[in-house]
Amino acid sequence: MREALPGWAGGVLTGLQGVLLSYLVVLAPALAAVAGAPSLDGSAAVDWSGAATVATRLWLLGHGVPVPAGDGVVSLVPLGMVLLSGAILASVARRFAVKTWTSWGLAVAAFAGGAGVIAGLATAATDSTTASVLRATTVGALIAAPAVAIGIWRAYGARLEMLDRIPATIRAGLRLGLATLALVLLLAAAAGTAWAVLGMDRVASTATGLAMDPLGAGALALGEVLYVPTLACWMVAWVIGPGFVVGTGSLYAPDTLTEAALPQLPLLGALPSGSGGWWVWAPAVVAALSALAFALLHRRVGRGWAGARAAGTAVAVVAAGLAVLTMVSRGSIGPGALAVAGAEVVPVTIVGTALVAGGYAAVWGAREGWRWLRSRGNDAGRTEDAGRAGEDAVGQGEVSAGGVRPQRSSRLM
Template sequence: MGTTSYQPPRRGTQSRTSRVIEDRESLRKQLSGDDSIEGTHPAIIGALVALQSLLVGIVLIVLPVLVTSVVSTTLVDQNFNFAGTAHFGAAFWVTAYGAHLTISGTTMTMVPLGLTLIVLLGSWFTVKRGLVPEWIPIASYVGTHVLAVVVLTAIVAPGLASLSRAFLGAAIVSVVAVYLGLRSAGGNNPVREALGRLPQWIRSSVKAGLGGLLLTVVLGALAVILWIILGRDSMANLLSGWSLDAMSGAALGIAQLSLIPNLIVWAISWLSGIGFAVGTGTIVAPAEVVLGPLPNIPVLAALPEAAIPDSFAVIFLCALVCAAGLPALAVVRGPYAMKRWQILVAPLLVAAVFTGVWALLAWWASGSFGPGRLAEMGVSVPDTALRMLLVCGAPAAVLIWLLRRETKSWVGSLFVGKGGPLYSVEDEAVATTSYSEETEASDPVGPLAAGGSAASARSSRSGFSGASPVNARSAESGTSAGSQPSSGSARSAHTPPPVN
């Protein structure tokens, strides 16, 4: 009589696993896909994304203020008021958009640009994740964002000047976030279509101005790093005078990091030779340094305490000029034809974009930082605007006016004395060839679609090398009319003449 062991019935593990996977897929689609918002009005989608952007700013700025006030023993010893702390956190948050912060009857107008950067990054992340690239959601997002910031500013930081700056700051932050978030979005992107309608030389000029500003920001950051390295002993001595616990020390560190972008803007003014102020009656410039009692902020102890030699000041100014003007090479090397008035206006547009954005940053990064002598902090915008206009406009004008191929051809025609066209036929063929090669590299269909034009441009250029101007123009007109040279004529164009 055999013995058999008991075996429990097998369960359908495979079907259960597949069902779990299906449930997870449906949940993922509901959370991250378009099925959960199907049928929702586009304006509501934009408003919800704007509220998410505001929530990110509240979590990253207001919540740390509340946590610091609750946990820090230095603040708990005092009478802790949750409502007052929340009011201060909200007022501190709207300063990221340019609103005024009032503490103990003292109004602070200087904007911590680090907070503005945090708000901008949070808005960019939410726009990239959730905003639909259509005009109605975009308008709803910008309107809701601006309206919410203005309403909250009217509650926690009232005043006409504060509301005006908050409105302007919220509009700029929301528009920049929409541009950065939807720049790489696929489909019918209205932002890309709107920018694509601008002439190519205008887009290149705007990019050159913003690129020059970015390079100058890099130079300013390097200068601030050098200041911190050289002044680390002074910072340590000042920090040793603080009696802080762990949470208060972390809050002080975050506050100093929020002022680092302000120092970068001040450093750019220092590199230009104008300098900046850290209090009424003070100046920090390469040629002159006049300091008084500074606020007990360790990062301010790293500022230069003495003037530098004139040779170093000239080197720093030349480096700033090169950084601001080199991006104008994008306009010089652009594969498109430009008229004479466009060549004259392009450097002015580059310098206007550079100086305008710089003036806005300098205006936000400067102002009042406390009572008394701290009412004047940062850069004097009227004094530095003209210097920054020359720093960017002079090299951009030299590069664009002298190195554009139309200018060289026009100057050559003046020396010849025949009053030729704005740019020669050979230069047009070179521009067509370079544009065709760029199309082939960026478009997979480019080698098939642009091969004929590139070949015709190359054949035209090779035919112009040994022909007179009249024959060159006739050859170009024949090529543009659609005539293709035969193989025999092509060989004759490259075969040297027989020797008698």
Template sequence: MPPSTGPVPVTGRARRVLQDDARPSFFTSAIDGAPRWGVGVLAALQGAALSLLVLAVPAVAVFVATSADPSNADVAWTRAVVVAAHLWLLAHGVPAPVGGAEVTLVPLGLTLLAAFTCAASARRSGVATRSGALASVAAYALLAALVALVCGTGGGGVLRALLGGLVVGGVGLGRGLLRRPEAPALGDLLAPVAARVPTAVLVGLRAGTLAVATLVAVAALLTAVWVVAGRATVADVVGMLGLDAVGGVVLAVAELAYLPNLVVWVLAWLAGPGFAVGAGTRFAPAEVVAGPLPAVPMLGALPAPDLAGGALVAVPAVLVAVGLLAGSAVHRWLVPVRVRDVLTAVGVVAGTSGLLAAVLQLVAGGAAGAGRMAEVGGSAALVGLVTAAGVGVGALLLAVPADTTVRAAVRERWHRRRGAGTTAADDGAEAG
């Protein structure tokens, strides 16, 4: 008999599995015997219903609070539910009709809310199996398409809802399922793909993602500074609106829904190209071209025309600083075999950061109405190119000189040239 090696340590995930297995049968529901795909569908329905209710309940409450107004006498309470459904669809990328115009500016706060409810539902009720995951995402996307069909958005709206549901549901439900006790680690799921991708590319992807996450964090901090600095203007706009309690709550929720959009616009400001809030406007470190803005308190935090130029022209240098951070990550994570491994990783860092920055600008911009307000947000192409250049230069400045393989190759080439020069000089002296 082999000698005893002592108790086997039990990880946190294994402990939760054992606790679930030891749970009394009294607490076992009928859903535990359902097919895995059926459980996945129910988890998706639960996540979608939660986010819809978060919007529908306040909308109905506002209708009840304003039902005494004679102008609302012919408005049914179902209209409030339809408005909430359109907002929910807008969070999934489906344009919403407002006053004869289409609003395509996605409230990223509501998008994050939908992804959060999906993650919470999947973590609580989902099953981390392939069939369960596929059924969850497919059910969520089909439900989004069904809501768009009921709201009468047309074929284009239904297709947008389907695609938006796949993205939001895939991210939210996937996140929740990975937190389940029986779920495999994310690294294990990606291992077959990672094994076929060069290490330098993987390191570049990680470092590029780190760079964009750092830029978003800096943009969020700067957004908070702008809001605090412009609090007087924000308060003046709120006072001019003369809102009651219900209107104030609605406005506060709407501004929170678009707060992540403002953070992404500030990222465009940090990059240098800036952003627009209406055609003909530009908010950038080099210049501020302001125009008539909607009476939205959040916009009172935007920089004034006198807060541009001068030392602020150097603000895009933050891209190079973040690139230095990414280059440091490449230096720590990569064990290069050849010099081109470092150059490949740096190139992937630049491409990843530029692509992610462009995608953020693309999803955070759009039309907030007709006329001038049809142009809101930053230029995805321009911000992406500038971000890729700045972060790439920073990563190159740190990762290449700091790498021992690069330094060894440079020394070897230097010695070869020096040795060739010395030999040529000796041959010339002998010939003389």
């Protein structure tokens, strides 16, 4: 297929297919839900437009466009939608895009333009049309740019020559920082899974209380799955220590739990339901994982000023990553008290960066201390060997010309 199309056409098709397929992922379950409803409740009317509106709003949320909710708005981004759109674009780009800047640029422009068109059509009757189109276009470009590049690199094995110009210490720091962020995310996902298992009864009771038909429940489950990565980012703030809020007056942290009234959604039953005890050691685990990452990559990091630059780069990468994860997972989930959900950027970034830097420093100190002890041991060994060699040299000098070594007297003088 790629060979039969000009390069520019492959780029345009990549972007348009990315928009269409990602939109169908949320539209198809919504339409299936309303299509199955009449057979369950006897109703003859099928609300196709209502299902399409819900799907469109969810898609727009995933591309940065807030949607109205009563007297307020819902602006919390379902990060699963972002990841899904990126994965679709990377897969399509691998098959259709070519290894040219034109193809890449047209793919990004087509996806961003398609997102802007959907936002414009969905908000045509409101006063926020211009702002919605700009937000959807901007976020669409931010999603498409790296996703299409990844797809092209996977297809052609491309390599950016500019990466070779980056000093080795900076590359080592980038590798260490990204590895540390991955371990922190893994810890957050594990903690979130643990709380979800502990809260299975709450999730089940909430889902049962909604009394939804099977297809409607499936559509709701799909929407909640798209918010699971957002919840994982909340858990990053939780394991670091400052915690997060879901509604004004609430706080979910390892050492504090203050709950507020929440919407009846099964996913919210997976939020932490306890605090104190062993949970307060979660920040220490973050520091330990940072130390583990440094220990595994310490040979690449190096020593001296070069190692310090690499470690500093890694700390900066972690700080930037934590700030971004906190910002993209913060927003509103409704009017009134629900206008705030997520974590504060500054506390999470400062505390998380301090924990990571402490973990690095612990391994750095242990490594340098061990090297110092070894060097002291080696110096002592060399001194002892030199002394023995000197005694042997003196003994050899006392050998007579006839080859007979004179006997030393053992009598004390």
